Amino acid sequence: MTFSYEYPRAALAVDCVVFGLDVTDLKVLLIQRKLTPFQHAWALPGGFVHMDETVDDAARRELEEEAGVKDVYLEQLYSFGALDRDPRERVVTVAYFALAKLSDHRIRAATDAMGVGWFALDDLPKLAFDHQDIVARAVERLRGKVRYAPVGFELLPPRFSLTQLQRLYEIILGKELDKRNFRKKILSMDLIVETDEVEQGVRHRAARLYRFDRRKYDRLAKHGFSFGI
Amino acid sequence: MTFSYEYPRAALAVDCVVFGLDVTDLKVLLIQRKLTPFQHAWALPGGFVHMDETVDDAARRELEEEAGVKDVYLEQLYSFGALDRDPRERVVTVAYFALAKLSDHRIRAATDAMGVGWFALDDLPKLAFDHQDIVARAVERLRGKVRYAPVGFELLPPRFSLTQLQRLYEIILGKELDKRNFRKKILSMDLIVETDEVEQGVRHRAARLYRFDRRKYDRLAKHGFSFGI
DNA sequence: CCAAAAGTGTTGCTAATACACCCATGT
DNA sequence: ACATGGGTGTATTAGCAACACTTTTGG
Numbered sequence: 358m359t360f361s362y363e364y365p366r367a368a369l370a371v372d373c374v375v376f377g378l379d380v381t382d383l384k385v386l387l388i389q390r391k392l393t394p395f396q397h398a399w400a401l402p403g404g405f406v407h408m409d410e411t412v413d414d415a416a417r418r419e420l421e422e423e424a425g426v427k428d429v430y431l432e433q434l435y436s437f438g439a440l441d442r443d444p445r446e447r448v449v450t451v452a453y454f455a456l457a458k459l460s461d462h463r464i465r466a467a468t469d470a471m472g473v474g475w476f477a478l479d480d481l482p483k484l485a486f487d488h489q490d491i492v493a494r495a496v497e498r499l500r501g502k503v504r505y506a507p508v509g510f511e512l513l514p515p516r517f518s519l520t521q522l523q524r525l526y527e528i529i530l531g532k533e534l535d536k537r538n539f540r541k542k543i544l545s546m547d548l549i550v551e552t553d554e555v556e557q558g559v560r561h562r563a564a565r566l567y568r569f570d571r572r573k574y575d576r577l578a579k580h581g582f583s584f585g586i
Numbered sequence: 587m588t589f590s591y592e593y594p595r596a597a598l599a600v601d602c603v604v605f606g607l608d609v610t611d612l613k614v615l616l617i618q619r620k621l622t623p624f625q626h627a628w629a630l631p632g633g634f635v636h637m638d639e640t641v642d643d644a645a646r647r648e649l650e651e652e653a654g655v656k657d658v659y660l661e662q663l664y665s666f667g668a669l670d671r672d673p674r675e676r677v678v679t680v681a682y683f684a685l686a687k688l689s690d691h692r693i694r695a696a697t698d699a700m701g702v703g704w705f706a707l708d709d710l711p712k713l714a715f716d717h718q719d720i721v722a723r724a725v726e727r728l729r730g731k732v733r734y735a736p737v738g739f740e741l742l743p744p745r746f747s748l749t750q751l752q753r754l755y756e757i758i759l760g761k762e763l764d765k766r767n768f769r770k771k772i773l774s775m776d777l778i779v780e781t782d783e784v785e786q787g788v789r790h791r792a793a794r795l796y797r798f799d800r801r802k803y804d805r806l807a808k809h810g811f812s813f814g815i
Numbered sequence: 816c817c818a819a820a821a822g823t824g825t826t827g828c829t830a831a832t833a834c835a836c837c838c839a840t841g842t
Numbered sequence: 843a844c845a846t847g848g849g850t851g852t853a854t855t856a857g858c859a860a861c862a863c864t865t866t867t868g869g
Contacts, residue, residue: 369598
């Protein structure tokens with residue numbers, strides 16, 4: 358390993374794929390670019406990493422600055438280092454993967470701002486740079502991850518019905534699940550607990566609401582328990 | 587996203603965690619540093635990314651230059667972007683994860699070179715930088731990955747006995763497996779095929795050798811087959 | 816003939832699947 | 843009373859785990 362002060366350096370950026378769950382769709386948060394290149398094109402929220410912040414911090418900062426998104430589940434996804442991914446010059450980006458509760462008013466507010474929007478996965482506009490590839494990889498990761506880690510709850514409000522939870526899995530996995538089997542399995546894991554609340558404002562029997570119990574999960578995870586849908 | 591020619595930039599590096607399977611141990615390839623910082627300390631093979639190569643290419647190049655390792659299974663692992671991971675200045679590294687066949691003479695040759703060596707995972711020396719963390723994450727990934735993807739074969743010679751394969755899983759997963767159940771399961775996947783060769787030079791009944799059939803795997807993988815140990 | 820590892824089936828249990836009806840609520 | 847989704851149990855099947863002895867080979 359040689360030291361390299363004197364060599365030209367690639368710029369380092371972060372980009373975030375934020376997923377949100379609408380009633381019937383999985384959506385991605387995009388921003389509209391003001392500047393060239395790809396002026397006016399839709400793109401992932403992101404930007405350059407500063408020298409005085411970690412890469413993780415840069416992702417969190419950009420998410421808040423550009424999209425008003427805060428306090429979401431965030432994990433590193435993959436780094437993209439092709440030569441020509443930015444037409445200006447060499448930019449390597451560390452992509453992140455985030456799960457947001459659309460019910461969160463802070464995020465709702467941000468979506469009202471011009472140049473920010475939620476797009477259904479199967480109805481994305483053309484994206485700037487290689488952001489299409491980044492989204493594709495994020496979707497892959499999400500689909501894989503929900504099967505063995507309890508991250509789905511990050512997309513739901515704190516209190517949710519079993520039907521909502523089931524629909525979440527159906528949307529992400531892209532296939533229907535059996536209601537009775539789903540409930541049996543989910544409840545047998547002993548990770549979500551009944552609350553004394555029910556759905557409001559529906560014109561049919563109101564569903565009981567549940568919440569995810571992270572403590573129980575952490576306890577089980579320590580003993581080698583594995584979550585699986 | 588703002589453009590940033592004028593700002594100072596972090597240096598961008600790659601580091602590789604190369605795993606190899608000894609008879610009884612999972613080993614990691616390390617090199618001994620010639621230069622400060624961490625002079626003479628053991629470290630992962632790696633180095634700075636050049637402007638005219640992709641990050642993936644940089645990993646491959648460093649692996650060959652520093653350790654003589656070529657034609658191995660290589661995938662991106664994770665990027666490490668803490669502020670002080672390099673005492674000289676800001677360096678962000680993209681870590682890679684590689685699986686090598688120790689039976690490969692090209693790699694054996696490299697291990698003879700001074701300053702390069704294979705170390706058992708539970709007997710690693712103190713490592714330079716945050717390389718300890720990188721190795722830890724690579725081990726985690728390996729343990730996860732062998733369970734659902736047929737990457738274990740990358741650690742074995744092209745022809746191997748079922749006992750070798752079983753031992754591989756036992757070593758990586760850190761637990762004993764039942765011989766009959768293991769063989770039943772592995773064979774029922776129809777991914778490895780019998781050859782007409784047997785083990786040589788053992789002083790007991792010689793085991794039949796098998797080989798992994800990548801074609802069969804690719805065909806099955808397309809139809810949503812999932813490998814699972 | 817002995818030591819060492821190769822090779823081979825069955826059984827019980829647990830988990831996954833498939834499947835259909837009654838219930839509670841709001842309009 | 844009707845429309846809408848909420849909520850519940852059972853039977854079948856498939857996969858996983860536990861378990862011990864015989865065979866082959868070299869020394």
